[in-house]
Amino acid sequence: MGQLVDGIWHDEWYDTKSTGGAFKRDTSRFRNWVTADGAAGPTGQGGFKAQTGRYHLYVSLACPWAHRTLIFRALKGLTPHIDVSTVHPDMMSDGWSFDTDFPGATGDTLFGSAFLRDIYLRSEPECSGRVTVPILWDKQTDQIVSNESADIIRMFNSAFNDLTGNDDDNYPATLRDRIDALNDRIYDTVNNGVYKSGFATSQKAYDEAVHPLFDSLDWIEGILSENRYLAGDRITEADWRLFTTAARFDPVYHTHFKCNRAWLREYPNLWGWTRELYQWPGVAQTVDFAHIVRHYHYSHPTINPNRIIPINPVIDWDKPHGRGG
Numbered sequence: 321m322g323q324l325v326d327g328i329w330h331d332e333w334y335d336t337k338s339t340g341g342a343f344k345r346d347t348s349r350f351r352n353w354v355t356a357d358g359a360a361g362p363t364g365q366g367g368f369k370a371q372t373g374r375y376h377l378y379v380s381l382a383c384p385w386a387h388r389t390l391i392f393r394a395l396k397g398l399t400p401h402i403d404v405s406t407v408h409p410d411m412m413s414d415g416w417s418f419d420t421d422f423p424g425a426t427g428d429t430l431f432g433s434a435f436l437r438d439i440y441l442r443s444e445p446e447c448s449g450r451v452t453v454p455i456l457w458d459k460q461t462d463q464i465v466s467n468e469s470a471d472i473i474r475m476f477n478s479a480f481n482d483l484t485g486n487d488d489d490n491y492p493a494t495l496r497d498r499i500d501a502l503n504d505r506i507y508d509t510v511n512n513g514v515y516k517s518g519f520a521t522s523q524k525a526y527d528e529a530v531h532p533l534f535d536s537l538d539w540i541e542g543i544l545s546e547n548r549y550l551a552g553d554r555i556t557e558a559d560w561r562l563f564t565t566a567a568r569f570d571p572v573y574h575t576h577f578k579c580n581r582a583w584l585r586e587y588p589n590l591w592g593w594t595r596e597l598y599q600w601p602g603v604a605q606t607v608d609f610a611h612i613v614r615h616y617h618y619s620h621p622t623i624n625p626n627r628i629i630p631i632n633p634v635i636d637w638d639k640p641h642g643r644g645g
C-alpha cells in the first residue's frame with residue numbers, strides 16, 4: 321500500500337492522523353471520457369472515440385469500484401470490444417501487482433508490467449496520487465482515459481451503443497434526479513461508508529461512519545419493500561452501484577470492517593434484491609469471492625496483521641430471490 325509522489329513510489333498507509341482518525345478518499349485524477357464521436361465529455365479532454373479493441377480495462381476482482389465496470393462491460397455487450405487485465409488480490413507494499421500466482425490474476429496483458437503503478441507512470445511519468453483500480457486505458461494514444469469508476473460506467477452505458485447495438489439505458493433521462501439523489505447518499509454512507517468504518521483509527525470516526533451506514537441500510541430496506549428496484553420498477557445504475565458493496569457485505573465488511581450491527585442477509589428485501597442482481601444474466605461471472613475474501617483480509621495489516629482468512633458464512637447466492645412476484 322502506498323502512493324506516487326512526483327513519479328516516485330512511497331510505501332505508506334492511509335494518513336488518518338491529520339483527520340482525527342477518519343479515512344478520506346482522494347478524488348480521481350484522470351477524468352476524460354470515451355464518447356461516441358470523440359467529442360469531449362463532461363470533464364477532461366476530447367479525442368477518445370468509441371472504437372472496438374481500442375480500450376483496455378485494468379481491474380481487481382476484489383474491488384467494488386472496479387467490479388462496477390466489469391458489470392457494465394458484461395451488461396452492455398462490451399466484452400468483445402474491451403479487453404481486461406486483472407491484478408493479483410494481494411495489495412502489498414508495492415501496491416497492486418501483476419503477479420499471476422492466484423487463479424484469475426492475468427498479469428498485465430498489454431505491457432507485461434510488474435505493478436499497476438507502472439501503468440500510471442507510463443501515462444504520466446511525474447504522476448502523483450494513489451494507484452487505484454479501475455483504469456480505462458487508451459491503446460491508441462498510450463494513456464489513461466479515466467480512473468473513476470462512476471464515469472467509466474456512464475461511458476459504457478451509452479458511448480459504445482452504435483458498436484454493440486445494445487441501447488439498454490441504466491441512466492434514463494426521466495430518472496436522473498432520482499438516481500443522482502440515491503447515488504449521493506449511497507456513495508457517502510454505504511459504498512464509502514464501509515471503508516470509512518473499517519479504516520477509521522478513532523472511535524469517533526468509526527461511530528460517525530457506522531451509524532449512517534446502518535441508517536442507510538434501513539432506508540434502503542424500506543425502499544425495496546415497496547419497489548422492485550431502487551429507482552422504481554426498472555433497474556438502473558443506482559442498483560448496480562449498490563450491488564457491488566452489497567455482495568461484499570457479509571463475506572467481508574460485516575466482520576473485517578466492523579460493520580456488524582446486522583448481516584445484510586437479515587434484511588429480507590435487500591437480501592432478495594442482492595440475489596436477484598447476482599442472478600442477473602452475465603453478472604455471477606463477474607463476482608469472484610476468492611479474490612474478494614483474500615484481498616481484504618490479506619492486504620490490510622493495520623486491521624488484520626496476521627493475515628488470517630476467516631471461515632466465513634456459507635451463503636446460497638443461487639437461492640430463488642423471490643422478488644417481483
Ligand SMILES: N[C@@H](CCC(=O)N[C@@H](CS)C(=O)NCC(=O)O)C(=O)O
Nearest residue numbers: 383384385450451452453467468469
Ligand atoms: N474513485 C475511485 C476509487 C477506486 C479505489 O479506491 N480502488 C481501490 C480498490 S477497492 C484501490 O485501488 N485502492 C488502492 C489505494 O488506495 O492505494 C473509483 O471509484 O474508481
